[in-house]
Amino acid sequence: MLTTVAHSWRHGPLIRILAWRDISGRYRGSLLGSFWSLLTPLLMLAVFTFVFGVVAPTRWPGVEEQGIGMFALRLLAGMVVHGLLAEVLSRAPALVTSQPNYVTKVVFPLEVLGWVSLLTGIFHALMALVVLVVLDGVFGTGFSWTMLALPLVLLPYALLLVGLVWLVSALGVFLRDLAQLVGPLVMVCMFLGPVFYPREAMPAAAQPWLALNPITVPVEQVRRVLFDAQWPQWDVVAQYSLVSVAVYVFGLWAFSRLKKGFADVL
Template sequence: MTWREVIGRYRGSMLGLAWSFFTPVLMLAVYTFVFSVVFKARWGIGGEESKTQFAVVLFVGMIVHGLFAEVLNRAPGLVLSNVNYVKKVVFPLEILPFITMGAALFHTLISIGVLLLAFILFNGFLYWTVIFLPLVLLPLIILTLGLAWFLASLGVYLRDVGQTIGIITMIMMFLSPVFYPISAIPESIQPIIMANPLTFIIEQARDVVIWGRLPNVWGLILYTLIASSVAWLGYIWFQKTRRGFADVL
């Protein structure tokens, strides 16, 4: 079902799955031009900062946010778009968020491949710490699944959730260090930025990919424990509320 989800997105197009590669390449090219040429933005890392370096750092944040937003934006409509499965008692509705997550991870892996290729082309090397990137993304995946179970259930009873979550994910993008470093934020506002669940993961992803630093293991462990609790609660909520899906639909 995950593979069908991926293929279905490009069915009928001439390039097919090739779009999953060209899209992040075009995004990276646009980010490089807009932010480093038009806005002349810099990350403030000191020394001679190239235009392409800013784009690569920015792209890491976009990849993390994209994974999170793609799953949550689709979560409220998961049950609504699969009404025929609701009528089948034996079908495990709780796997629907896994299917969406699998499709999102497929596109995320393609984007990461483009990111690493661009980093090698721009710098001529790749930090060995990049092997920790799956470890960094794992807590976010767990948290996103938990939230997806909540939203998939709420989307059945409250149709406005589908409209609201898109606005929330967009706000979270601008309230996380995707387009700017945390150091550029006034200290009085930094706690708000740090409370964003995307902030820690974005910073850790940049550490292991861009800066060649080891991840914050204890921070990831704490994040994983919190994310696991959210996922557990989300799963229980989904299982408790699914009994009324057929009546509402």
């Protein structure tokens, strides 16, 4: 199992080079450069805060009395976690088909493309997360030792995303309609996840189903360690980690089996 989880990291230098090329290439020629990775989540935060905090206020038990500032920070936490999923899954269907030379003309470890996509998304999520931690520390609930648990909360989430990217990218080679389906599914994860509201705001009968959303546990645990100054619910994180490793292993297995037919399709 450990060998499987560490499968792609033998290509670590290649992954780092490709990830940095992807990140730098995105902002090449733009006036603000990588500053867009900070500006974009702040602009989206302002829009969503205005819509869900002013125009159509969202009920958030225990937060209303803390003001719109804390609502905005909780909203940003959910947006950062969901934004990482949106970043990597939106690119997944075309991850292999957009690189035909890697499939047909050279011998290339295609599995690393999943890690490259994840690291690119993590870069932007990390920039937004830094903004979130600083704003919360200075203007929100303050800094706490529980913030150190953030990597432990997000690591299983990252493994799950890599597994999903492998699975979706492999299927995307054969099912081109998948690219049209992933976008709506990403939106469903946002609006049927605890991004704009807590789980308790949903009807009691629907709350257990919310756990099936891949962003639910990371969002709730990130808010717990940041705003409530409490350590993660280790039993919940452990269960989520088991599911993440299972998705990771299955995604890698499916990608390895299906990639034998990539060259014939491309």
